[in-house]
Amino acid sequence: MLNPSHDFELSTPPIYEEKTQAIARELLGETTKKRAPFAKLRDQFRWDEKLINWTMDNPSLRVQLFRLIDCLPSLTTKTEIACHLQEYLGDSAVELPESLKGLLNFTASNSLLGQIAAITISTAVETLARKYIAGATLKQVLKSIVQLRNQSMVATVDVLGEAVITELEAQSYLHQYLELMTQLTEASQGWPVVPQIDTADGEDLAKVQVTLKLTAFYSQFDPLDIEGSQAKVRDRIRTLLYRAQEVGAAVHFDMEQYRYKDSTLAILKQLLMEKEFRNRSDIGITLQTYLRDSYHDLKDLIEWAKQRSHPITVRLVKGAYWDQETIIAGQNYWPTPVYNHKSSTDANFERMTELLLENHEHLYAAIGSHNVRSQAHAIAITQTLNIPQRHVEFQVLYGMADNLAVSLAKQGHRVRVYCPYGALVPGMAYLIRRLLENTANNSFLRQNLTQTPIEELLAVPQWGEGDQDGSDVEPMPIPSSDMTITQINPAANTNYAITPFRLDAIDAMDTVRQQLGQQYWPLIDGEQIQTETKIPSVNPSNPAEIVGTVGQINIVQADDAISAAKIAFRTWKQTPVSERVAILRRAADLLEARRHELNAWMVFEAGKPLQQADVEVSEAIDFCRYYALEMMRLDPEMVYDVVGESNRYFYRPKGIVLVISPWNFPLAIPTGMTVAALVTGNCALFKPAAVTSVIAAKLSDIFVDAGVPKGVFQCIPGSGSTVGAYLVRHPDVQMIVFTGSKAVGCQIYADAAILQPGQKHLKRVVAEMGGKNAIIVDESADLDQAVQGIVYSAFGYSGQKCSACSRVVVLASVHDAFVARLIEATKSLNVGNAADSGTTVGPVIDAAAQNRIRDTIDKGQTEATLALELPSPEPGYFVGPVIFTDVVPQSTIAQEEIFGPVLLVIKAQDFDQAVAIANNTNYALTGGLYSRTPSHIDRAKADFEVGNLYINRSITGAIVARQPFGGYKFSGVGSKAGGPDYLLQFLDPYTVTENLQRQGFSPIDIDRCK
Structure with missing residues (x-):
C-alpha cells in the first residue's frame, strides 16, 4: 500500500556536494555557450x-x-x-x-x-x-543512431504508440520489436567500434538496445488480473528476450502509469529469475522518482538483485505522467502517488541516485535527466566511489538537452540517448509530453533558458511542504465553482493495483463462496417472516450454483407491511432530521466496511465483474452521505416574515414510499431510492428484483444494523405481477420509485394514476426507464480514446446498463478506420465467468434475457450486417459481444432498447446528420461525443437530447453529486438521482402564516420599545 513517509534520509551528504557543484558549473558552462x-x-x-x-x-x-x-x-x-x-x-x-x-x-x-x-x-x-522523434522510418532512425555514434553516444530505440487496445496490435508490436532488433543488429555490423560506448572494463557491450513497455504486449493488461496478465506477457517477453540473445541486442523495460508499476516489477522479477535469463546483465528496468514509493521499490530491487547474483540496469527518471497521475488520483479520490512538488522529485532523484550508485555491484545505474545538477551529482558519486565504467551511464531524451549530452560525452562518460521511433500520429502524445517538459515553469531547461541565477539552478533540492512527512498524500477534493452546492467526500473505488486491496478482494470471494445456498426471508415490521413460496437465486455464470433461496410474500403479508409502515410513520416523521441523518451515515460506514463482501455477492448473484461491482458500492455509499447532507440543507424552515406577520416554509414527508428496484444495479440504485425516502421522513417498502434478492437481503441487514426502526424500512420480495401490482394500486401508498423497463414503468405510471377507493391523494411516480444511447465520433476524434471508451460503454457489464452505449454514429471520413479498430478491440475482450479476475464481459442476468437478446440478434441480421459475434461460453447465460454495421437509423434494432452486449454502428455524412440520428429515438438518457473540434462540442452541448452528455469519455458510471443521473422522453420522469432536487420529490412543501398582532401591537413592536 502507498506509504510516502517511509525511508526518508538526508540528501547529498557533504562528501558529494562539493564535487557536485564543481562538476555542475563546468557542465553548465559548456551547455550555455552562446549560439552563433x-x-x-x-x-x-x-x-x-x-x-x-x-x-x-x-x-x-x-x-x-x-x-x-x-x-x-x-x-x-x-x-x-x-x-x-x-x-x-x-x-x-x-x-x-x-x-x-x-x-x-x-x-x-x-x-x-x-x-x-x-x-x-x-x-x-x-x-x-x-526534433524529439529520431525517425519515422527505420532508415531515418538508423541515420540518427549513426550521427549519435559519431559523437560517441549510443542509442536506445523505443517504438511509439505502445498504448495497445487490441490483441492484434499487441502481436504486431511483438513482431515489430523482433524485426527491429534483427534489423538494428544487422546494421550495427557495419558500425565501427567506439571504445567509449562499445566497451567497458574489458567487456564488449551491445551496440543495440531497445526500450519497451510490458503493457504493449497484452491489450487486456490489468493489475486486478495479475496472474492472467503475467501469463500472457511472460510468454511474449520470453520470445523477445530469446531473440535479443540470438542477435546480441540489449533490452530495457520502461515504466509507465502508476497502476502498472507493481505488476511490471513483479513480472520482471519473476521472469529474470528464470534459468534462461538469470545470468543476463544486458537487461534493464526503469524507476520513476516522482512516485512516493519509488525509493522503497529501489531498496527492494537491490535485495532482489543480491539474490539473483547478476546485475541488471536501473534507469532513474523523474517521470513523464505527473499531470495524468494527479488527475486520475483526484477523479478516483485515491491518495496521490506522486510528489506534489517538483523540488521533492528532484530531492528523491538525488537520494535514489546515491542509493543506486552505492550498490553498483548489484545494480548498474542509468541516470536519466536533463537537469545539470542531477547529472553532476551522479558523476560526483561515481568519482568519489571510483565506480567502474561498466556500472554507470548517463541518459537524455532525443532532441532535449543536446548540449548536455555532448558535454558529458566529451568528458568521457558513456551517454545513451532515448530515441523514439515511429509515425507522427502515435507519436503525438509523446510530443505533447516533451513540450510540456520544455515549457513548464519549473523545468530545468526552461529555467536555464530564462537565465535563472546559477546558485538557484544548482542549489540542493529541498523537499516540498507535506511531501516528506506524507501529509499531502490524501486526495484533495476539487472545489465547486458554486459553493452553495452540497459537497461530499466521495467514496473511493478500490485501487486493485495496490496488492493488499487485491488480496482482500480475493479473500472475500472465498468467504462468500462458502456462504452460498442459504435461506433468506422477507423483513416485515422488524421480523424475518417465513413464507410459503420460495424461489432460488442462481449464479448467471453457472446456473447450477444456487446463490440463495429467497422467501416471497403474498398479498396478506403485503397488507401487514402496509399496516406496520402506517404505524411507524407516525413516529418516524417526527424523528429529528439529525437522527435520520446519523442512521444514513452509519449505513454508509457499514457499506464501506463490507465493501469486498458486497462486491463478491454481486459477482455471484448479478454476474457483475469485480471492478463493475466495486464502483456500485461506492455509489451506494455516496447516496447515503449526499442525501444526508441534502436533508440537512432542506431541514431549516425558510422565513418570509413581515411586520406583524410570521411566514414560514416547511417540508414534510409524504408517507409510505414503494421502492421497486432493478437487478442490474442491485445495491446502488435501491440504496439511493430507499435512503432518499427514509431521510425525508417517509417509510420505505423495498421490493427488490427477484434475480438479485440475496443482495437485497444483505442491504436490508445494513439498514437494520445502522438503526432504522422496525416498520420504517421493510424488505418485501414478491411477484411483480401480483404483489408489486397490488402495492402500486394500494390507496395507502403515496409514492412509487421505480427503475426498470419502459413497459413496466409506463404500466406503473398508468396504474398509479387511477384513484382507488379510500385514496385521499394523487400518487407521485418517479421512474427511470432505460435508453437507446448514442455516441458520436467525428473526424477530429482521438480514435484510440474513442474505441476504448465505446467498447467499455457498450460491453461493460454485458451492456446491461440503462446508460450503456447501444448506437455509435460515426462520420463517414473516419468510419472504416474506426470500425476496423472497434472490431479488433472487441475481439480482444475476455468473455467468461464473472468471478474470474481476467473477465471483462460476464453473463447476462438470466435465461429469459439471453433468449431475448439472441432473438434480437437474429432479427438484426435481417436489417443490418453482422460484423462481429464473439462466442458465448457454456454453461451460463452468456451472450458474446455483437457489432452490427450498415445500420439504418430508422430500423427496429436502432430504435428499440436491447439491454445486452449489442452495438450498432451507423454512418453519418456530416455532423448535422450525426446529431439528428443520435436524437432520433424515443429515449433521452445518456449520450456521448468524441471530438476535438470546439464548435462540434458546443453544438452537442446545445442540441444533443440527453439527460447526461459525456464528451471524450465513456458514457456510463455517473457519480453522485458530480454527475446527477436521469433523462427524459421515455427514459424517465422525475428529478436526477444524486442531484440537488431529488429529495424534493419525497416531500410536500407547506407554508404557515400567523398574524402576530394583539390589540394593535406585535412582538416586533415590543422589541423596538426595549
Missing part, C-alpha cells in the same frame, strides 16, 4: 521555434496550442486544419502574438490564405516533432 549569430537569425524565421517561445510566455495560448497540436494528426485536409486553427486560436480570450494574428487573417478555411495557414502550422508541428 546566424543560428539566432535563422530561428527568427522558424515557426517551430516560435511556437515553443510563445507557449513559454503565454499560459492560455500554451493550452490552446497544445490542444491544436494534439488533434492535428487526425485532420486529413488543409481545410480541416485551417478550420481548427481558427477555432482553437481565434478565441478572443487568448492573447496572440502579432505574427500569429497575421497567420489567422483569413475568412474562409478553404481560401488560399487558409490553405497557407494550414501548411504553415502543420509544417511547423511536423518540424517540431522531428
Whole structure:
C-alpha cells in the first residue's frame, strides 16, 4: 500500500556536494555557450521555434496550442486544419502574438490564405516533432543512431504508440520489436567500434538496445488480473528476450502509469529469475522518482538483485505522467502517488541516485535527466566511489538537452540517448509530453533558458511542504465553482493495483463462496417472516450454483407491511432530521466496511465483474452521505416574515414510499431510492428484483444494523405481477420509485394514476426507464480514446446498463478506420465467468434475457450486417459481444432498447446528420461525443437530447453529486438521482402564516420599545 513517509534520509551528504557543484558549473558552462549569430537569425524565421517561445510566455495560448497540436494528426485536409486553427486560436480570450494574428487573417478555411495557414502550422508541428522523434522510418532512425555514434553516444530505440487496445496490435508490436532488433543488429555490423560506448572494463557491450513497455504486449493488461496478465506477457517477453540473445541486442523495460508499476516489477522479477535469463546483465528496468514509493521499490530491487547474483540496469527518471497521475488520483479520490512538488522529485532523484550508485555491484545505474545538477551529482558519486565504467551511464531524451549530452560525452562518460521511433500520429502524445517538459515553469531547461541565477539552478533540492512527512498524500477534493452546492467526500473505488486491496478482494470471494445456498426471508415490521413460496437465486455464470433461496410474500403479508409502515410513520416523521441523518451515515460506514463482501455477492448473484461491482458500492455509499447532507440543507424552515406577520416554509414527508428496484444495479440504485425516502421522513417498502434478492437481503441487514426502526424500512420480495401490482394500486401508498423497463414503468405510471377507493391523494411516480444511447465520433476524434471508451460503454457489464452505449454514429471520413479498430478491440475482450479476475464481459442476468437478446440478434441480421459475434461460453447465460454495421437509423434494432452486449454502428455524412440520428429515438438518457473540434462540442452541448452528455469519455458510471443521473422522453420522469432536487420529490412543501398582532401591537413592536 502507498506509504510516502517511509525511508526518508538526508540528501547529498557533504562528501558529494562539493564535487557536485564543481562538476555542475563546468557542465553548465559548456551547455550555455552562446549560439552563433546566424543560428539566432535563422530561428527568427522558424515557426517551430516560435511556437515553443510563445507557449513559454503565454499560459492560455500554451493550452490552446497544445490542444491544436494534439488533434492535428487526425485532420486529413488543409481545410480541416485551417478550420481548427481558427477555432482553437481565434478565441478572443487568448492573447496572440502579432505574427500569429497575421497567420489567422483569413475568412474562409478553404481560401488560399487558409490553405497557407494550414501548411504553415502543420509544417511547423511536423518540424517540431522531428526534433524529439529520431525517425519515422527505420532508415531515418538508423541515420540518427549513426550521427549519435559519431559523437560517441549510443542509442536506445523505443517504438511509439505502445498504448495497445487490441490483441492484434499487441502481436504486431511483438513482431515489430523482433524485426527491429534483427534489423538494428544487422546494421550495427557495419558500425565501427567506439571504445567509449562499445566497451567497458574489458567487456564488449551491445551496440543495440531497445526500450519497451510490458503493457504493449497484452491489450487486456490489468493489475486486478495479475496472474492472467503475467501469463500472457511472460510468454511474449520470453520470445523477445530469446531473440535479443540470438542477435546480441540489449533490452530495457520502461515504466509507465502508476497502476502498472507493481505488476511490471513483479513480472520482471519473476521472469529474470528464470534459468534462461538469470545470468543476463544486458537487461534493464526503469524507476520513476516522482512516485512516493519509488525509493522503497529501489531498496527492494537491490535485495532482489543480491539474490539473483547478476546485475541488471536501473534507469532513474523523474517521470513523464505527473499531470495524468494527479488527475486520475483526484477523479478516483485515491491518495496521490506522486510528489506534489517538483523540488521533492528532484530531492528523491538525488537520494535514489546515491542509493543506486552505492550498490553498483548489484545494480548498474542509468541516470536519466536533463537537469545539470542531477547529472553532476551522479558523476560526483561515481568519482568519489571510483565506480567502474561498466556500472554507470548517463541518459537524455532525443532532441532535449543536446548540449548536455555532448558535454558529458566529451568528458568521457558513456551517454545513451532515448530515441523514439515511429509515425507522427502515435507519436503525438509523446510530443505533447516533451513540450510540456520544455515549457513548464519549473523545468530545468526552461529555467536555464530564462537565465535563472546559477546558485538557484544548482542549489540542493529541498523537499516540498507535506511531501516528506506524507501529509499531502490524501486526495484533495476539487472545489465547486458554486459553493452553495452540497459537497461530499466521495467514496473511493478500490485501487486493485495496490496488492493488499487485491488480496482482500480475493479473500472475500472465498468467504462468500462458502456462504452460498442459504435461506433468506422477507423483513416485515422488524421480523424475518417465513413464507410459503420460495424461489432460488442462481449464479448467471453457472446456473447450477444456487446463490440463495429467497422467501416471497403474498398479498396478506403485503397488507401487514402496509399496516406496520402506517404505524411507524407516525413516529418516524417526527424523528429529528439529525437522527435520520446519523442512521444514513452509519449505513454508509457499514457499506464501506463490507465493501469486498458486497462486491463478491454481486459477482455471484448479478454476474457483475469485480471492478463493475466495486464502483456500485461506492455509489451506494455516496447516496447515503449526499442525501444526508441534502436533508440537512432542506431541514431549516425558510422565513418570509413581515411586520406583524410570521411566514414560514416547511417540508414534510409524504408517507409510505414503494421502492421497486432493478437487478442490474442491485445495491446502488435501491440504496439511493430507499435512503432518499427514509431521510425525508417517509417509510420505505423495498421490493427488490427477484434475480438479485440475496443482495437485497444483505442491504436490508445494513439498514437494520445502522438503526432504522422496525416498520420504517421493510424488505418485501414478491411477484411483480401480483404483489408489486397490488402495492402500486394500494390507496395507502403515496409514492412509487421505480427503475426498470419502459413497459413496466409506463404500466406503473398508468396504474398509479387511477384513484382507488379510500385514496385521499394523487400518487407521485418517479421512474427511470432505460435508453437507446448514442455516441458520436467525428473526424477530429482521438480514435484510440474513442474505441476504448465505446467498447467499455457498450460491453461493460454485458451492456446491461440503462446508460450503456447501444448506437455509435460515426462520420463517414473516419468510419472504416474506426470500425476496423472497434472490431479488433472487441475481439480482444475476455468473455467468461464473472468471478474470474481476467473477465471483462460476464453473463447476462438470466435465461429469459439471453433468449431475448439472441432473438434480437437474429432479427438484426435481417436489417443490418453482422460484423462481429464473439462466442458465448457454456454453461451460463452468456451472450458474446455483437457489432452490427450498415445500420439504418430508422430500423427496429436502432430504435428499440436491447439491454445486452449489442452495438450498432451507423454512418453519418456530416455532423448535422450525426446529431439528428443520435436524437432520433424515443429515449433521452445518456449520450456521448468524441471530438476535438470546439464548435462540434458546443453544438452537442446545445442540441444533443440527453439527460447526461459525456464528451471524450465513456458514457456510463455517473457519480453522485458530480454527475446527477436521469433523462427524459421515455427514459424517465422525475428529478436526477444524486442531484440537488431529488429529495424534493419525497416531500410536500407547506407554508404557515400567523398574524402576530394583539390589540394593535406585535412582538416586533415590543422589541423596538426595549
